[in-house]
Amino acid sequence: MIRIPEPELMDDPIQAESYAKADFETAHSFLVRKFQDRLPLRFIPESILDLGCGPGDMSSRLYSQFPNANFTFLDGSEFMLDLCKKRMGTLVSEKRKNKIQFKKELIQDFVPESPFDLIFSNSLLHHLHDPFDFWAGVQRSIHEDSFIFISDLMRPDSLTNANQLIERYANNEPEILKRDFYNSLLAAYRIEEVKEMLEIVRLDSKLIVEPVTDRHWICHSKPK
Numbered sequence: 216m217i218r219i220p221e222p223e224l225m226d227d228p229i230q231a232e233s234y235a236k237a238d239f240e241t242a243h244s245f246l247v248r249k250f251q252d253r254l255p256l257r258f259i260p261e262s263i264l265d266l267g268c269g270p271g272d273m274s275s276r277l278y279s280q281f282p283n284a285n286f287t288f289l290d291g292s293e294f295m296l297d298l299c300k301k302r303m304g305t306l307v308s309e310k311r312k313n314k315i316q317f318k319k320e321l322i323q324d325f326v327p328e329s330p331f332d333l334i335f336s337n338s339l340l341h342h343l344h345d346p347f348d349f350w351a352g353v354q355r356s357i358h359e360d361s362f363i364f365i366s367d368l369m370r371p372d373s374l375t376n377a378n379q380l381i382e383r384y385a386n387n388e389p390e391i392l393k394r395d396f397y398n399s400l401l402a403a404y405r406i407e408e409v410k411e412m413l414e415i416v417r418l419d420s421k422l423i424v425e426p427v428t429d430r431h432w433i434c435h436s437k438p439k
């Protein structure tokens with residue numbers, strides 16, 4: 216099935232609010248466990264970048280895991296970033312607020328002052344019309360020993376399969392969320408496409424891509 220792109224930014228306030236209210240507990244806690252399993256032993260990053268942080272559900276999970284790190288949360292949508300700030304505001308103490316940066320910026324424009332030890336991104340790649348904008352942003356943000364972890368949706372084989380996934384995982388969700396999920400599935404990249412991208416940007420020697428559910432893949436640094 217051919218890929219059907221969706222708009223890059225989630226900058227409609229109703230869409231952002233309903234995404235923020237959605238219950239991603241099952242999928243997100245599963246993906247975070249995969250992330251933890253793939254991290255090198257005793258890896259304690261001092262600086263962490265969350266690309267396309269959205270309303271911050273994954274960001275808050277990362278923060279709880281590494282509460283002493285310096286964080287940069289980036290999203291091109293003001294509404295999403297405000298929701299992320301609100302969520303993080305309830306977790307981060309006054310003393311630590313200077314260690315957290317929120318950047319309302321497109322990944323295409325992001326040039327970090329210094330590289331990050333950990334680059335994390337969930338569900339951003341499929342939003343980008345040119346996926347190489349994503350990989351270029353990742354490449355600008357790493358050093359030799361950075362750990363990279365990316366997770367995203369996987370495009371199903373057919374519209375029938377896309378509809379079955381909506382029924383299976385979003386049947387009780389509001390219409391707007393079902394529609395977003397459907398559009399995201401159609402815009403998502405397949406594993407073979409991600410592998411091809413890695414070869415083109417020459418990250419294939421550093422990163423592995425694996426399917427982890429019937430609708431997600433993860434891509435992460437290879438063990439050294």
Ligand SMILES: C[S@@+](CC[C@H](N)C(=O)[O-])C[C@H]1O[C@@H](n2cnc3c(N)ncnc32)[C@H](O)[C@@H]1O
Binds near residue numbers: 225272291
């Ligand atoms: C599906 S949400 C994922 C949010 C979050 N990472 C999560 O896992 O819940 C994708 C986010 O990427 C942001 N985004 C899309 N295109 C972007 C771009 N070109 N630059 C920066 N952020 C972008 C959207 O605004 C949205 O908040």
